[in-house]
Amino acid sequence: MKIPILSIILLTTLTSYSQQNKQLLFFQTDWGRKVSWDAFCEKTKAAGYDGVETWYPKELEDQLALKDALQEHGLQVIYMAGTDKSVDFDTSLRRYIEHLMRLVDLNPVAINCHTGNDFFTFEQNRAFIDAANKIAKESDIPIYHETHRGRFSYNLPETNEYLRTVPNLRLTLDISHWMVVHESLLEEQEKDLEQVINRTHHIHARVGHPEGPQVNDPEAPEWHNALKRHLDIWEKIIDKRWQESDRAVSITTEFGPPTYLPALPYTQVPVADQWKANVFIMRALKKRMAGNR
Known part of the structure; x- marks a missing residue:
């Protein structure tokens, strides 16, 4: 049976469109x-990033400098927000809402939240999630809730309970925290991870291990298994999002500075290079996902 030439052209166009729209945005x-800010953004752009992720500066001078640098170097931005754990629940919730309202007015790609407190009740933590989700819906700015020690999402079982209860809860997965919380690479928890993967819309790409939230150097051979485990999980998330939508998947490389990055005693000289580690992870993910487009 001959296929009409118009159908062939349409099929080719749709396939090409689908492949082109399987994109990654790296922050x-x-x-x-x-x-x-100008020097940082210049270096970020030159390294191949699409944007930066940051807490919005408190000082007006820094706010203007960030705005100018982003525009000058053609970079996008994801802002961070969080629950203030140093004040009472009511004050913290009010400040959280006020801060999110200011951030959505700035029209970022998304907002990533350190939400709640591991010492708050389920209902108290849900109040933060519900408030953020309401703002996200009204503003059309995605607000994601990061899996993080000290927050409502400090471990896998607790997070899954929130996911079962809050249908519109969308996560930023920083699984490096869970590796140390659960003292494993979570190899035996594929079923529990499935729901998390299904609800993850932003990735914080840092490699953790059973004794800490950050390996010293992800290129070192002794961390091969940990690196592969993280890449495998990230790949599942990206493929899931690509299957569901033509929206680009956002990823922030988030290896931190000393002393989050291990340092030598007394001198506090870092044992590896933070910038190099982040760029390595970006390139490793680009290479891994190139064959999936």
């Missing part, structure tokens, strides 16, 4: 930044 963390 560089400004955690530990010691240079100006």
Whole structure:
């Protein structure tokens, strides 16, 4: 049976469109930044990133410098927000809402939240999630809730309970935290991880291990298994999002500075290079996913 030429053209066009729209957006963390916003953004762009992820600066001068640097170097931005754990619940919730309202007005790609407190009740933590989700819906700015020690999402079982209860809860997965919390690479937890993967819309790409949230150097051969485990999980998330939508998947490389990055005693000289580690992870993910487009 001959296929009409118009159908062939249409099929080819749709296939090409689907492949073109399987995109990744990489963001560089400004955690530990010691240079100006302009210098940082210039270096970030040159390394191949699409944007930066940062807490919105408190000082007007820094706010303007960030805005100018992003525009000058053609970078996008994801802002961070969080629950203030130093004040009472009511005050913290009010400040959380006020901060999110300010951030959505800035029209970022998304907002990533350190949400809740591992000492708050389920209902108290849900109040933060519900408030953020309401703002996200009204503003059309995605707000994601990061899996993080000290927050509602500090471990896998607790997070799954929130996912079962809050249908519109969308996660930023930083699984490096869970590796140390559960003292494993979670190899035996594929079923519990499935729901998390299904609800993850942003990735914090840092490699953890059973004794800590950050390996010293992801290129070192002794961390091969940990690196592969993280890449495998990230690949599942990206493939899931690509199957569901033509929206680009956002990833922030988030290896931190000393002393999150291990350092030598007394001198506090870091044992590896933070920037190099982040760029390595970005390139490793680009290479891994190139064959899946």
